[in-house]
Amino acid sequence: SENARIHVYIGLIQVHFGLGSDAAASFAKSIEYDPALELPRGAPKRAQSLFRQIKARKVRPKRRPKPKPKPKAKPKPKPSPPRR
Numbered sequence: 001s002e003n004a005r006i007h008v009y010i011g012l013i014q015v016h017f018g019l020g021s022d023a024a025a026s027f028a029k030s031i032e033y034d035p036a037l038e039l040p041r042g043a044p045k046r047a048q049s050l051f052r053q054i055k056a057r058k059v060r061p062k063r064r065p066k067p068k069p070k071p072k073a074k075p076k077p078k079p080s081p082p083r084r
Contacts, residue, residue, distance in 0.1 A: 004033035008040070008051075015047040023047070027054045 011026035027050060030037055035058070039051050 001033050004030040004037045006030075007033065008037065011051070012039075012043060012047055015044060015050065020050065024050055024054055027051050028058055031055055031058045 007026045007030035011023040011030065014020075014023035014026060031054060035055075039048055043051075
């Protein structure tokens, strides 16, 4: 999508100026728009490395949380014999 490409180029500019955390956020946003997106050919090695790291985190399949075990039913106390 166009938004994804825009965020990729913003991220590339941020990498160029040494703004790694901002670039990571831009790359993450681009991947949200289009998970299949790749960097353009000739992108700097720093950008490629960062993009791969972000993509590995974003595209990883989400695990379903394990269901909580059902509480075991407590046995009912036996009635005590009548007192004399």
